[in-house]
């Protein structure tokens with residue numbers, strides 16, 4: 246039987262790709278090679294994450310934080326409170342909103358994909374507050390703010406455990 250993590254996580258990656266979290270922090274006694282390679286607080290998108298197939302290059306030796314985290318979708322399917330198909334629908338919804346945010350940020354030239362999505366959005370907001378955006382970018386900014394609001398609402402309600 247396929248593990249539920251294979252069914253959901255390999256089509257998701259939201260807890261590794263900088264959408265749900267801004268970093269991966271080392272816990273006491275955690276000797277995952279991720280920290281030896283990148284220090285005790287590793288920014289997301291995680292360098293061990295493969296965006297193509299949502300796999301982790303360090304899966305067998307991933308940090309304790311990663312082993313422990315299970316989002317609400319995963320927990321609900323495990324508990325039998327939700328079908329895998331319903332969880333995948335929610336995952337697709339969140340990924341679609343995150344992709345829209347990503348695309349709007351790129352359109353506004355905040356395209357440093359090494360940063361988590363929340364940080365890119367903060368930088369864009371700060372630039373706008375300082376008057377650093379052009380008049381013709383303001384519609385795009387408004388759409389970005391609305392999409393981030395929708396994404397954050399969905400993540401808060403359906404992903405953070």
Ligand code: SF4
Nearest residue numbers: 253254257258260316
């Ligand atoms: S957010 Fe949930 S479903 Fe997605 S990869 Fe993380 S644990 Fe798996």
Ligand code: SF4
Nearest residue numbers: 261291293294301311
């Ligand atoms: S170490 Fe692996 S499981 Fe942990 S955040 Fe990075 S890619 Fe995800």
